[in-house]
Amino acid sequence: MNTKYIDLIEQTFDFPQEEFNIENNKLIWHDINLMELAAKYGAPLKFTYLPKISENINKAKGWFQNSIDKHNYKGKYYYSYCTKSSHFKHVLNEALKNDIHIETSSAFDIDIVNKLKLEGKIKNSTYVICNGFKRDQYIKNIGDLINSGHKKCIPIIDNYEELPLLQKETSEKLLVGIRIASEEEPKFEFYTSRLGIGYKNIVTFYEREIAYNEQVDLKMLHFFINTGIKDNAYYWNELMKCLNVYINLKRVCPTLDSLNIGGGFPIKNSLAFDYDYAYMIDEIINQISKACAEAKVDVPNIFTEFGSFTVGESGAAIYEILYQKKQNDRERWNMINSSFITTLPDSWAINKRFIMLPINKWNHKYERVLLGGLTCDSDDYYNSEQHINGIYLPIYEKEKPLYIGFFNTGAYQETIGGFGGLQHCLIPHPKHLILDRDEDGNLTTTIFKEQQKSSELLSILGYNS
Known part of the structure; x- marks a missing residue:
């Protein structure tokens, strides 16, 4: 026995x-x-x-490139690290060895960005995507980063007041994104995410606040759901709704060229763990390609913000x-x-x-x-x-x-x-x-x-x- x-x-x-x-x-x-x-x-x-961080980053970059090549996808892929998963210097140093970009969540994140820029770990070619609900110090720090010459800082607009607040902090050209307030999974206690702007209001917000604003260009549409990237009806339904917003927005906004699908890749939590990363990426690329082809609009560059997937394992x-x-x-x-x-x-x-x-x-x-x-x-x-x-x-x-x-x-x-x-x-x-x-x-x-x-x-x- x-x-x-x-x-x-x-x-x-x-x-x-x-x-x-x-x-x-x-x-x-x-x-x-x-x-x-x-x-x-x-x-x-x-x-x-530390080597596991680089390993996972390069796995994901390889999976995306394989699908881009397979579908003859005309957009580019940008891997970003979600810093709130682990802010430690040794983690950022390892991740940034791999030609990636970063996503921030708070004012102090920008202080970390400035430290890493001084050390040459973050360059002006590195996208700094600024997420989260922004007020006071965070807004000021984003403005200071842009004023210092970091043109690839992209604040993601989370609510209607953030754009005028940002414009008060800088006279430089602003590249911005808009976060979609996705609908939560049915079992959630609330219906719509507290983050972002509602699906139905994004095009009108762009036309009202950005379309004729000479200081601001809309570059990115941001999409994220709390459950992460899963092969279920809820995820694919939300992705299709996001693509519909992208298509409608792209038709009136020529500067829009990027779709950020956020984070949410699961990590191994059991010896029985089974998740087909390559399939999920291939199907995401396929769905975006098909939707854009049917609508006759250019496909977007794709950004991801993997946090747990980058550092968890x-x-x-x-x-x-x-x-x-x-x-x-x-x-x-x-x-x-x-x-x-x-x-x-x-x-x-x-x-x-x-x-x-x-x-x-x-x-x-x-x-x-x-x-x-x-x-x-x-x-x-x-x-x-x-x-x-x-x-x-x-x-x-x-x-x-x-x-x-x-x-x-x-x-x-x-x-x-x-x-x-x-x-x-x-x-x-x-x-x-x-x-x-x-x-x-x-x-x-x-x-x-x-x-x-x-x-x-x-x-x-x-x-x-």
Whole structure:
């Protein structure tokens, strides 16, 4: 009878996989021995594997180029990175190696842009697409960026007041976009997105505010839905409505030449993950081509703003199981040496699933468990796993510590968790490593941030003043 953990995984999933393998009963991730990493740097431990960022960017660029060539599509493709997914410098530096563009969300984003421009990482040829609801400092910073000579800064108009506010900040020529207020999925609590301008009002807004405005050219129509890019009736219906707006707008606006389809590519959240990226891209290109051909208008350049897809699969975390609490006849709680609330906030806030696997003991028998964090909050647990009906891990042995890893955690977790700030129940933020490869392909490791110290938290709280 096969009762070892490795047997469970091999019988349940197609395993090993591209990034995961087993050597000497220990988990290997992107050819990195994670137990060696944990032994050297301790746990809890977070890390970012930079080569995965470039890998995903170039995969997407290749898929789009293949479809453009296949359909003889006359427009160009521009890959943009959605900075709110992770603002860290090492992430932006890696992403910008790949001839991409960026999308911003707030005033401080523009300060990051200016820093990267000074270092030559962002050039005047880089599109800076400014999304979000804009007021005061954000408007001023966009104006300053345009006044500095960055002609490819494109503020996306989110509401009727933003255009005159932008014009007050600069006398330079403005290239702008308009965001469509898409209709939300039927199960949403509200009908229309709070972001953007309604489908029916966009052409009239253009004719009223932009068509005869010598300072402003409309370059881009922006389309995004919260559910992301999925092969379902809702997504294709919303895309077709967006294309109808583009066609109607293009007929009266000769400067419109770009369609931004936003972000929303999913990332791997299970060993059973199955998503055909190439098919989805090919069908999007096909639908745009057909709609524009039937309407006899030029096809647009296509922009995307991939955030999680860019950086999500580069991140991971390792925890040690400190103790097992048997609360009743059926429930065994494996307690990690950190907190899910502070280190993986999406796991409890929106029930997001990550790939979770043991780092060691793959040849041991397994048991069904629950995973608990160190805080005294009842929500500090993880119970959303790929096995659906429960979490299975190698059996707990006090004298032989079990280590577990959570993978593809690189998007949003640090910013939502308040990296470097106060943590729930004052559980410190883990040590964070940056992993890279040198020119010979050898692994390099840099400590980005040590584990938080008590003095740091006490200082924030005012006790060290």
